[in-house]
Amino acid sequence: xxxxxxxxxxxxxxxxxxxxxxxxxxxxxxxxxxxxxxxxxxxxxxxxxxxxxxxxxxxxxxxxxxxxxxxxxxxxxxxxxxxxxxxxxxxxxxxxxxxxxxxxxxxxxxxxxxxxxxxxxxxxxxxxxxxxxxxxxxxxxxxxxxxxxxxxxxxxxxxxxxxxxxxxxxxxxxxxxxxxxxxxxxxxxxxxxxxxxxxxxxxxxxxxxxxxxxxxxxxxxxxxxxxxxxxxxxxxxxxxxxxxxxxxxxxxxxxxx
Amino acid sequence: xxxxxxxxxxxxxxxxxxxxxxxxxxxxxxxxxxxxxxxxxxxxxxxxxxxxxxxxxxxxxxxxxxxxxxxxxxxxxxxxxxxxxxxxxxxxxxxxxxxxxxxxxxxxxxxxxxxxxxxxxxxxxxxxxxxxxxxxxxxxxxxxxxxxxxxxxxxxxxxxxxxxxxxxxxxxxxxxxxxxxxxxxxxxxxxxxxxxxxxxxxxxxxxxxxxxxxxxxxxxxxxxxxxxxxxxxxxxxxxxxxxxxxxxxxxxxxxxxxxxxxxxxxxxxxxxxxxxxxxxxxxxxxxxxxxxxxxxxxxxxxxxxxxxxxxxxxxxxxxxxxxxxxxxx
Numbered sequence: 001x002x003x004x005x006x007x008x009x010x011x012x013x014x015x016x017x018x019x020x021x022x023x024x025x026x027x028x029x030x031x032x033x034x035x036x037x038x039x040x041x042x043x044x045x046x047x048x049x050x051x052x053x054x055x056x057x058x059x060x061x062x063x064x065x066x067x068x069x070x071x072x073x074x075x076x077x078x079x080x081x082x083x084x085x086x087x088x089x090x091x092x093x094x095x096x097x098x099x100x101x102x103x104x105x106x107x108x109x110x111x112x113x114x115x116x117x118x119x120x121x122x123x124x125x126x127x128x129x130x131x132x133x134x135x136x137x138x139x140x141x142x143x144x145x146x147x148x149x150x151x152x153x154x155x156x157x158x159x160x161x162x163x164x165x166x167x168x169x170x171x172x173x174x175x176x177x178x179x180x181x182x183x184x185x186x187x188x189x190x191x192x193x194x195x196x197x198x199x200x201x202x203x204x205x206x207x208x209x210x211x212x213x214x215x216x217x218x219x220x221x222x223x224x225x226x227x228x229x230x231x232x233x234x235x236x237x238x239x240x241x242x243x244x245x246x247x248x249x250x251x252x253x254x255x256x257x
Numbered sequence: 258x259x260x261x262x263x264x265x266x267x268x269x270x271x272x273x274x275x276x277x278x279x280x281x282x283x284x285x286x287x288x289x290x291x292x293x294x295x296x297x298x299x300x301x302x303x304x305x306x307x308x309x310x311x312x313x314x315x316x317x318x319x320x321x322x323x324x325x326x327x328x329x330x331x332x333x334x335x336x337x338x339x340x341x342x343x344x345x346x347x348x349x350x351x352x353x354x355x356x357x358x359x360x361x362x363x364x365x366x367x368x369x370x371x372x373x374x375x376x377x378x379x380x381x382x383x384x385x386x387x388x389x390x391x392x393x394x395x396x397x398x399x400x401x402x403x404x405x406x407x408x409x410x411x412x413x414x415x416x417x418x419x420x421x422x423x424x425x426x427x428x429x430x431x432x433x434x435x436x437x438x439x440x441x442x443x444x445x446x447x448x449x450x451x452x453x454x455x456x457x458x459x460x461x462x463x464x465x466x467x468x469x470x471x472x473x474x475x476x477x478x479x480x481x482x483x484x485x486x487x488x489x490x491x492x493x494x495x496x497x498x499x500x501x502x503x504x505x506x507x508x509x510x511x512x513x514x515x516x517x518x519x520x521x522x523x524x525x526x527x528x529x530x531x532x533x534x535x536x537x538x539x540x541x542x543x544x545x546x547x548x549x550x551x552x553x554x555x556x557x558x559x560x561x562x563x564x565x566x567x568x569x570x571x572x573x574x575x576x577x578x579x580x581x582x583x584x585x586x
Contacts, residue, residue: 009364013353020352020393088348091314092409095342096365097334257313257333 006098007106014110018076025114028072029121032065039064039188049193054220062126063215064187066147067208069118070154071178077111078158078171085166085253094254104243104250108155115151119144131219139218146214146232153239156246163249185209207234262326263290263339263416263449265311270320272306280306282473283320288451288466293443295464296453297557299569303473304453305345308421311451312342325417338367341415345422345453347406351395355386355405358394359412366413380408384438400431407438417449418442424459436463457557457569469561476564481557488555488563492517493536494524496549509545510536517559518568526559 018024040058047057054060084090093103123140133139161171184199185208194200203209214231217224265288272281281303288294298304309315311322313333322329325339349358359377368376381387384404394402403423410418420439424432440463442448454460460467461481469477469484477484495510497503507516507523513536514525533552540547561569 005364005370009361013350013357013361016357017350017352087350088344088346089350091344092348092362093365094314095312095337095340096362097338097367098365255314255316256337257316257330 003099003102006102007109010098010103010106011109011113014077014080014107015113017080018110018114024076028069028076028118031072032068033122033125035068036061036065043188046189051190051193053190056131056220058126058129059131059220060216061188062122062131062219063212064182065122066119066143066215067150067187067211068182069122070115070147070150071175071182073111073115073118073151074154074158074178075171075175076114076158077107077155078162078174079168081107081159081162082166082168082171085162086168090253094256100250100254101247103254104156104159104246107159108152111155111158112148112151115155116144116148118151119147133219134222135218139223142228143215143218146235149232149239150211150235153235153242156239156242160242160246160249163246163253166253181206181208185212187212207238210234263447264288264292264325265294265417265449265451266321266323267307267311268321270307270310270322271318272303272310272315273318279318279473281310281317284468284470284473284475286468286475286478288449290449291443291447292465293439293450293452293463295460295467296451296470297455297457297460297467297561297569298453298470299455302470304455304470305421307470308342308344308419308451308453312340312419313337338413339415340417340419341410341413342419343403343406343410343421343423345425347402349394349397349402349405352393354391354393355381355397355401355408356390358405358409362409362412368413376412376414380411384408385434398431400427400434403427403431403435404438407435411442414446415448417451420450420452422453422455424454424456432459439463455569461557467557469557469564471561471565471567477560484557484560485555488526488559490514490527490529491555492524492526492553492559493533494522494551494553495540495547496522498546498548502546506545506547509539509543513539517562 036058039061043061044057046052047055047060084093123143135142158171161174165171184202185206186194186203191200191203191209194203210227210230211234213227217227221227265286267284267286270281270284271279273279284307286294296304296307306315310317311324311329313329313336316330324336327335327339329336353361356377359380360373363373363377378387381390384407386401386404386408389397389401394405397405407420407423410420424435427435436459439450439452443450452459452463464481466478466480467484468475477487479487493510493513495506497506503523510516510523510525513531514527517524517526533550537550540550558569561567
């Protein structure tokens with residue numbers, strides 16, 4: 001029997017589940033946009049700083065929702081899978097001909113579909129608000145691909161935690177930790193303009209800075225190969241590590257002979 | 258047993274949990290193709306652990322088990338392809354509808370695409386959920402969830418069906434409906450059914466043969482009639498008019514047979530050759546004050562009592578007290 005119909009069935013379930021939970025759909029769309037609007041309004045004068053890369057703080061801040069939305073993807077993917085472990089649904093799946101990797105792939109495919117939906121929503125809002133891409137339509141296409149990879153990588157991180165802990169509460173507890181990574185990054189100020197030494201060092205060591213700067217470069221710089229390479233590199237590395245850990249934890253969780 | 262037979266063969270099966278007692282302690286079971294085998298025992302006796310091993314969810318610590326001719330350890334995927342399983346907790350997704358569940362299960366079980374829809378519709382009608390098929394499972398009653406669980410277990414037309422306490426928590430009407438469905442499966446589709454239960458009546462009504470398990474060991478096995486015949490003699494149960502008369506009535510009744518443990522009434526297993534009339538006559542002559550006197554044919558609970566020294570109900574309560582740790586694992 002081909003495994004791809006199984007992947008499709010699990011992905012479909014993932015999308016149906018999320019779409020039937022308004023609490024899983026609306027906050028990832030609204031909250032990042034609201035935060036961006038607040039920051040763009042309150043920090044607009046930052047653009048007067050010498051060396052600030054753009055005259056529009058909205059364009060500068062527009063990169064953040066893409067990464068923040070991915071954090072929600074981590075939560076959704078993790079919480080859904082943890083619930084499957086807690087309710088015994090994973091046993092139901094274990095008793096079918098479903099292959100381990102098909103479960104993980106299907107679940108993450110569902111996360112990617114929802115991630116792309118989020119990216120399109122942010123793009124529509126941003127473009128309507130007047131944000132222009134220096135990289136043009138091709139940059140928007142790259143951003144869609146990047147959004148899919150970011151969703152996949154963060155979704156895999158959530159899946160690992162779900163299979164490892166089997167607890168939705170553990171996933172919820174992780175959310176503030178991930179947010180700390182977001183705030184200790186270059187989300188509101190370019191790294192070279194951060195005045196506090198420890199903050200600048202932390203933002204430089206924080207991979208989230210490079211993920212944001214990758215998106216930001218497409219909007220305000222054009223084609224910055226170094227920013228793109230670092231952004232794609234970190235997110236792909238996170239994805240590969242998370243997938244390996246999630247696969248291993250899944251094998252342990254789906255104990256069947 | 259050859260592969261593709263739909264029987265079950267278990268020899269010396271042991272399953273130990275880390276730092277725990279043996280949940281299953283060297284059991285032997287043989288279930289013939291097309292038979293309904295009732296696995297009866299109190300909570301914590303080892304029924305669900307046995308089902309988990311036979312359905313490939315848990316590896317045995319030692320011993321062998323073949324399901325449909327395939328070894329549950331070496332041929333896990335082949336076993337899973339042959340069996341349908343409804344576990345103790347009907348693990349359903351509250352956000353999916355009944356039809357969503359059947360569609361998902363049909364795909365995962367490899368039902369051909371052109372047959373999935375028809376098979377799902379057939380099962381929805383069969384278990385009486387056609388009208389509720391497009392409602393989310395979160396709105397289903399306990400009985401509806403159990404029936405959906407049964408439909409999911411049957412989606413790929415399995416030859417062997419494992420039902421782990423399928424009627425626990427159901428109202429009498431839902432319970433009877435499920436019994437009828439299980440009987441029909443055996444009668445019309447020749448499906449082999451391995452059914453665990455803690456209800457005597459369920460085992461008595463449904464099972465061709467019954468295995469009674471207690472503390473991981475099978476203490477009796479046979480047809481319900483054979484098991485009850487082993488006990489042979491009926492029991493007499495007296496309900497005192499006044500609670501303070503209980504000890505006197507108990508002492509009085511011991512002249513007719515061996516006392517039986519019972520919290521509700523005073524009971525003795527009658528000696529050979531005695532009947533209810535002997536007791537009634539003696540009660541009358543001695544002026545013993547009883548509210549009610551009843552003669553009962555042996556039940557499977559009597560079999561359990563005879564084999565373990567405890568009633569099924571008492572054993573279940575004992576398990577509640579002594580095994581909370583095991584249930585948490």
